[in-house]
Amino acid sequence: MNEFIEQCRAEWRRIGVAAGDVDELAGELAADLAAAAADGVSLEGFLGASAADPRSFAAAWAAERGLIPAPDGRAGGVRSGRATLIAFTAIAAVVFVAAALLLATGEPKVTLLTAGRLSPLAGGSSFTPPPSRVLTGAAAPIEWALLTFSALALAFCAWQWARRSHARRPGMAL
Incomplete structure (x- = not known):
């Protein structure tokens, strides 16, 4: 136990x-470890995987207490980055689902109207409504762009989540 504390001091x-x-x-640390020992808890039982790596434990504890900058060097630490990534992933997923549903249903439909004409048969006094055409896929380019953009955003999110899971060090709480 004293050796662990001295290694932490050195770090x-x-x-x-x-x-x-x-x-x-x-x-x-000495008081916490002494209390744990009095309760019959070993160093490994009290600290878990951190008991095998006093340097990482010491650095993490000092960073958590604000005595040194966080190991990742960013203000706000990992928690704010995680919240941002969760929000970005959720927004990208909602846009992806909405664009896919709009493409699948063919909505919104756009109606194209042409200008009406006066009928020459009735002396120019009657109005003939023009034929209208319904364009079913007029919004499709925008929906395809949204679908593509959101798919790329989701791929970026997946890459970020994978980076986060590989960046975790054993014994370090994030």
């Missing part, structure tokens, strides 16, 4: 945690 000093903060973190 905290190495990554630039202030000396006073190193002592505070080490004291808290």
